Amino acid sequence: MHKLPKLSERYIDPNTYPPGVAYMDGQYLTMDKASISVLDYGFLHSDATYDVVHVWKGAFFRLEDHLNRFFRGMDLLHMSIPYDKEQVTEILHNCVALSRLQNSYVEFICTRGTSPDFSRDPRNAINRFIAFAIPFGSVANQEQKERGLHIAITDTVRIPPPSVDPTIKNYHWLDLVKGLYTAYDQGAETALLLDSNGNIAEGPGFNIFATRDGVVSTPEFGVLRGITRQTIFDLCDAMHIKCVERDISPKELKEADEVFITSTAGGVMPVSKIDDMPIGEGSVGILSNRINEAYWQMHENAKNRIAINYPIINEVVD
Amino acid sequence: MHKLPKLSERYIDPNTYPPGVAYMDGQYLTMDKASISVLDYGFLHSDATYDVVHVWKGAFFRLEDHLNRFFRGMDLLHMSIPYDKEQVTEILHNCVALSRLQNSYVEFICTRGTSPDFSRDPRNAINRFIAFAIPFGSVANQEQKERGLHIAITDTVRIPPPSVDPTIKNYHWLDLVKGLYTAYDQGAETALLLDSNGNIAEGPGFNIFATRDGVVSTPEFGVLRGITRQTIFDLCDAMHIKCVERDISPKELKEADEVFITSTAGGVMPVSKIDDMPIGEGSVGILSNRINEAYWQMHENAKNRIAINYPIINEVVD
Numbered sequence: 001m002h003k004l005p006k007l008s009e010r011y012i013d014p015n016t017y018p019p020g021v022a023y024m025d026g027q028y029l030t031m032d033k034a035s036i037s038v039l040d041y042g043f044l045h046s047d048a049t050y051d052v053v054h055v056w057k058g059a060f061f062r063l064e065d066h067l068n069r070f071f072r073g074m075d076l077l078h079m080s081i082p083y084d085k086e087q088v089t090e091i092l093h094n095c096v097a098l099s100r101l102q103n104s105y106v107e108f109i110c111t112r113g114t115s116p117d118f119s120r121d122p123r124n125a126i127n128r129f130i131a132f133a134i135p136f137g138s139v140a141n142q143e144q145k146e147r148g149l150h151i152a153i154t155d156t157v158r159i160p161p162p163s164v165d166p167t168i169k170n171y172h173w174l175d176l177v178k179g180l181y182t183a184y185d186q187g188a189e190t191a192l193l194l195d196s197n198g199n200i201a202e203g204p205g206f207n208i209f210a211t212r213d214g215v216v217s218t219p220e221f222g223v224l225r226g227i228t229r230q231t232i233f234d235l236c237d238a239m240h241i242k243c244v245e246r247d248i249s250p251k252e253l254k255e256a257d258e259v260f261i262t263s264t265a266g267g268v269m270p271v272s273k274i275d276d277m278p279i280g281e282g283s284v285g286i287l288s289n290r291i292n293e294a295y296w297q298m299h300e301n302a303k304n305r306i307a308i309n310y311p312i313i314n315e316v317v318d
Numbered sequence: 319m320h321k322l323p324k325l326s327e328r329y330i331d332p333n334t335y336p337p338g339v340a341y342m343d344g345q346y347l348t349m350d351k352a353s354i355s356v357l358d359y360g361f362l363h364s365d366a367t368y369d370v371v372h373v374w375k376g377a378f379f380r381l382e383d384h385l386n387r388f389f390r391g392m393d394l395l396h397m398s399i400p401y402d403k404e405q406v407t408e409i410l411h412n413c414v415a416l417s418r419l420q421n422s423y424v425e426f427i428c429t430r431g432t433s434p435d436f437s438r439d440p441r442n443a444i445n446r447f448i449a450f451a452i453p454f455g456s457v458a459n460q461e462q463k464e465r466g467l468h469i470a471i472t473d474t475v476r477i478p479p480p481s482v483d484p485t486i487k488n489y490h491w492l493d494l495v496k497g498l499y500t501a502y503d504q505g506a507e508t509a510l511l512l513d514s515n516g517n518i519a520e521g522p523g524f525n526i527f528a529t530r531d532g533v534v535s536t537p538e539f540g541v542l543r544g545i546t547r548q549t550i551f552d553l554c555d556a557m558h559i560k561c562v563e564r565d566i567s568p569k570e571l572k573e574a575d576e577v578f579i580t581s582t583a584g585g586v587m588p589v590s591k592i593d594d595m596p597i598g599e600g601s602v603g604i605l606s607n608r609i610n611e612a613y614w615q616m617h618e619n620a621k622n623r624i625a626i627n628y629p630i631i632n633e634v635v636d
Contacts, residue, residue: 004415004629008345015444017357018436024356027326035353036361038342038427038448039335043354045491046364077492078499097322109356112495118336120455120523120583122495123502126333130356137438159482162475162514163493172490173363174395175481177430177440181396184441196480205438265438311322 011035020134021099023091028098034132039118041125042111046171049073052264053227054136055096055104059305061298063089065227066264070108073168078122079110081129088131089306095133096308103136105265138266139206144189148272148284149261151203152188153250154179158201158222167225176204187276192253195222199247206263208271210248210256211287220245228262228295235294241287258285260292268292329353338452339417341409346416352450357436359443360429364489367391370582371545372454373414373422377623379616381407383545384582388426391486396440397428399447406449407624413451414626421454423583456584457524462507466590466602467579469521470506471568472497476519476540485543494522505594510571513540517565524581526589528566528574529605538563546580546613553612559605576603578610586610 013032022034042048051070053063067085074080083091088108096104108131115124140149156179159172179191192208195201200208201222207229209218216236218229236243253259259271259279268291270284279285298304331350340352360366369388371381385403392398401409406426414422426449433442458467474497477490497509510526513519518526519540525547527536534554536547554561571577577589577597586609588602597603616622 005346005412007339007416008347008351011342011345011347011351011353013355014343015355015432015446016434017355017432021325022356024329025332027329028323029326029329031355031357033326033329034356035329036356037331037333037335037349038340038352038354038450039349039452041491043361044425044489045495046489047491047495077495094323098325107362114333114335116334118452118455120457122498128333132356134357134436137436139438155480157478157480159477159490160475160514162473163477163481164490164496168492170492171362171364172477172482172492173359173365174486174488174490177363177365177395178482180440196478 018134019099020101020132021095022130022132023095024130028094031132031134036111036128036130037114039114040111040128041114041122042109042128045112047112047122048109048171049077049079049168050107050109050171051169052105052107053092054264055101055106055133055308056136056299058102058310059307060092062227062231062304063306065230069169069225069227074110076165076168079112079127081110081127083129091131092133093308095131097310099133100310101133101135104133105136106133107131138269139190139261139263140266140269145269146284148270149190150188150273151190151192151271152183152186153192153200153253153275154182156182156193157196158193160196161222166222169224173204180204195219197221197247199249200253203261205265206261208259208261210253211258211285212256214241214287216241216243216287217246217248219248221247226262228264228267231295231298232262232268232291235291235298239290239294254279256280258288260288268295336452337417338419338450339413340448340450341413342448346412349450349452354429354446354448355432357432358429358446359432359440360427360446363430365430365440366427366489367395367397367486368425368427368489369487370423370425371410372582373419373424373451373626374454374617376420376628377625378410380545380549380622381624383548387487387543387545392428394483394486397430397445399428399445401447409449410451411626413449415628417451418628419451419453422451423454424451425449456587457508457579457581458584458587463587464602466588467508468506468591469508469510469589470501470504471510471518471571471593472500474500474511475514476511478514479540484540487542491522498522513537515539515565517567518571521579523583524579526577526579528571529576529603530574532559532605534559534561534605535564535566537566539565544580546582546585549613549616550580550586550609553609553616557608557612572597574598576606578606586613
């Protein structure tokens, strides 16, 4: 009989993680120390909901909208946490302040958790709240923002609403990841998935918008109600641009004057090629540019901002 | 300005976990120490595949089939691990041996992992392998096994194949969890989901079988190719019972002579009520009983077994 290995005292994770600060069970931790049990049903069943708010130039943007969506999602999934919106705000604030990040991607999660007797009944599980602040990230890099993203329309169907409610922000991404690999194979940089009727749905982490003759459109069915998507409606309203939710076919999308995507991770990002065909002039469109500028300007408006109180340099934080 | 909390030295998890042993990154760990980064895309995007083999009376059952399905799933998801099937076998063996569990539920997982620069491109991620052995669990408890499970047919649609390939075992369970809550509301103990054509698909962690006039049927479309499901085909073949894969409507299922479910977690488990109506006599059927007995008998056959070499009591394991 071969010799058995011995048990380790504790797990040493050989991987490296970005800077940032997480919150779990009353503890604030650097990202390399933030880990969840492999038995948490948030992992084993992807039984979780979450939200991501960004911090820009030292302030949260539209935090209340993200909190409302997160608490709605927990309700619909029969989950609860021992914190109200004010307490979650304080936790998120502390993660960002301790991280000292001026621009940050702040994710907060509720998982089903585990039950003390490892029951398979989700009603017996103790739900778990996790939050973390890491450096701000973007779906598009600087070069892509300047020349527009190259997107492929794939034949993968976004998980439809009769299976999983897309308005509850969730981690079911295998369809999106499959779309990404298909897009890479076609020489594109990201992917669009279809809805179950063959119209355009959304991509990995973003909503999509098309403009035609000055009218802005975005898919209505089977997509996440993105906060950045909502911000586009608000901006178009203020700018007296018509903006509608409706079905958009792949053909229509390719014939648009301009196309752009929206995400908390990056804001408003232009698309210049779809399935290797140029959109409009094949460069960043005028309307896309105007909306993008208005989006970042909105970040200066006090009513959209909750400022972070960072620790003073060299302040003792104990 | 309020005082900021301080960072903790390391995370202390207040939850309790079952006995058992996990493997991660060359380390064998008790279950309370087995945790993954909250940034792992296996969690944040449920970008993972897995398998579960069981150990019964000190031996793996049909391990090769589980390994084949697991390696196939990784290939299709563009994932790889630095271990071949023989090495994975050794790791699983060691987890069980160190846990000393005679009957065990042994899960092995490949997650997308994270990339060193936290890129959003899945091609940049370092895939992660995790395995663990915990006590054997069952979808049905002892009472339910004796009197048959009470199941509700819900209107939730199992995530369809054009979105996520159900033959790649995955953690996308929000549809199944939704079905469970609907079933509980209706006084049932577990749920059945429909396929996208309105026929019966599967339930949370199990395949379903119906018998009528001595013929055994199970859904073909949109379901996991369960190893226990395959075992039923093999058993029926050996017992000269006709067993077919085909569409089964909810009406047909309710009119079956007998219904049973199959899962690595519990084997063959009878169903006595669907939507509060008795199936057949409303008790465990004769054919279900025969198949169940044959299933456990198969565990005695040397060709299905790989024995665990447990440490001798008081043996020093270093």
